[in-house]
Amino acid sequence: MFGRCTVEYDGRAASSLGAGNRLLILKPDGTALVHTDEQRTPVNWQPPGSEHRAAVRDGRLRVRSVRENPDERLDVRFDRVEQVSALPVTGGRSVDVYGSEEDLRHRILDEPELVEPGFEPAATERATAAGPVDVFGHDDEGRPVVVELKRRRVGPDAAGQLGRYVEALARELPDGTEVRGVLVAPSVTDRAGELLAEKGLSHVPLSPPASSTTPSGDGRGSTTAPERSTDADDGAD
Amino acid sequence: MFGRCTVEYDGRAASSLGAGNRLLILKPDGTALVHTDEQRTPVNWQPPGSEHRAAVRDGRLRVRSVRENPDERLDVRFDRVEQVSALPVTGGRSVDVYGSEEDLRHRILDEPELVEPGFEPAATERATAAGPVDVFGHDDEGRPVVVELKRRRVGPDAAGQLGRYVEALARELPDGTEVRGVLVAPSVTDRAGELLAEKGLSHVPLSPPASSTTPSGDGRGSTTAPERSTDADDGAD
DNA sequence: CGTGCCAGGTGCCAT
DNA sequence: ATGGCACTTGGCACG
Structure with missing residues (x-):
């Protein structure tokens, strides 16, 4: 969802965010994310396992996400909703990371x-x-x-x-x-x-x-080739 | 953006994600986020300060985000784009957190x-x-x-x-x-x-x-001005 | 569940 | 830029 909203959080800590246009993402696993136009970290959020609920109060949409243990609550109150999308996510959800x-x-x-x-x-x-x-x-x-x-x-x-x-x-x-x-x-x-x-x-x-290939820089000797390099044929593009 | 895509990352580590429908968020500060339908953490991302570029290769949209120091690159290749939105974000970007x-x-x-x-x-x-x-x-x-x-x-x-x-x-x-x-x-x-x-x-x-239950006022230290302190109202259930 | 620990940690601010 | 550290850290694996 995207629209003008305020955000209140109370739980492990507490915070309050004045009105503005932000992106609210609600995931089926209970995650809630409020993103502004900066930073990788959401300005507010609710972890997976929370329960999302929506209701209209005083003619305005309010989305509330709650979880227990620890008790915490996120309230997003919209006074204008610009866009709502329901997106059918599919496919892999996790990646193998190399270099761990x-x-x-x-x-x-x-x-x-x-x-x-x-x-x-x-x-x-x-x-x-x-x-x-x-x-x-x-x-x-x-x-x-x-x-x-x-x-x-x-x-x-x-x-x-x-x-x-x-x-x-x-x-x-x-x-x-x-x-x-x-x-x-x-x-x-x-x-x-x-x-x-x-x-x-x-x-x-x-x-x-x-x-x-992370060739130069670290002079850490040319130890044997890691077998990991089988993705070398990716190039092309 | 939302659509069917693959995601490749190479930089501090490296990862590869097969085809699937995911949400790609590109922020004007250079942040890139790839979200699936689970977890609070994006499945892949690029930090603020990166540079986003888009191009069509072989009839498919490719979004590439690159940053230096450290060198890292994120490639999102779409074979189908379901939705593209440009959203005008406004208003506060950070919150005062209480209980820190x-x-x-x-x-x-x-x-x-x-x-x-x-x-x-x-x-x-x-x-x-x-x-x-x-x-x-x-x-x-x-x-x-x-x-x-x-x-x-x-x-x-x-x-x-x-x-x-x-x-x-x-x-x-x-x-x-x-x-x-x-x-x-x-x-x-x-x-x-x-x-x-x-x-x-x-x-x-x-x-x-x-x-x-913060009873009395406290002079908050040297940092930002808290302009939205009085918002104790909580809409009952 | 809590405990411990890695993470592409992120972000903030000091030198 | 690097260093030291807090963070609603998040996430996992093991007891």
Whole structure:
């Protein structure tokens, strides 16, 4: 729907939006989106699972979307409706994304020496008291190694996360066992680097496999070709 | 626009979406959104600042949106266009949200005893080597106190964040100075609670002021002018 | 369901 | 531009 409306939201937070022309999208799964002419993020919304209802009050259309747990409500009051469309959506709803953290994990399991020579992965998502460890394994001297993967440049939070895993494992393993921690990510910020150094953790610069040609820039050596590149025949257009 | 299309994305990651009827939204600020009939998140998109272009190839409409830094591209190829609308958006584009972390900070600055009796705030956003501290102050015995605010229930990350601030301040202040850390949030998860305990930090259960029951006026900080504050009316069911 | 964590996170604002 | 962080974060997978 498109038209002049006001929007009120109350729930996890609360907000109010004065009159203006906006686009209101109501999805059959209960999602509601109010979009203006800027930004990727809707100015107001209601998550999937909400219930939409429409009624005319004082001669004006009001669309109300409500959900519970948490209780929240979105009210869109129109004083003029410019357009209403019902659109029959079909086809795929989700995409496989290449270049994710999972792809990075596969890359490392395929070639553990990318982490360091002699590294031997033992488990993924290994449970610890501090949460699941992305890749757990041992170095060339048999020392336990915790590997935390990030698909992009990281800040201090990732260093903290890795540190928690290392500490949790150190407690879990026999007293005195030295546990190493390796952060695998394209790069780290200065602060994150300092934090890693403080905690005795290390960083291995490595990116998820490029889905298509991202040739120059990252001098991260010409490691073997990712099989992912089978979409190369797409070109043409 | 609405119609049957395929969608290809390549940039920070890469994805491919087979043919189907979807809604394509092109905003004048360069945003592009591809929505299916589910979820709040678009199945594909392009951020603001991108450039949209349309062309007919092999008798089919192709919309391409490109941006640089990072380089990324979205291609939507239609084989049938069901509807095209150009909608004149007007009016406010952003909302004042109540119940934010900032509101929680105001609440605490108004009533510091909510943190603990005798707490005296000294600064907000106080800079440290580990980042800005939400509220910095002193307790009834003059000890420095770092307060980290969260508007909702928090996990281990918040405990880590607070811990980093406390440690950074402890280093900055004269040797031996005891720095206390208080996490103000509605609640904490078990794991976060353990982490807090380990680090000698404490938790004060407190929520942002409820919007619907906000009793008295509060001078909202330095930011935008709230022109639409008085709208307490709520149409009964 | 809650907990934990990734995400093409987005968006805001500081240096 | 990069960094650090909040967000009605959203979404998923696992306990």
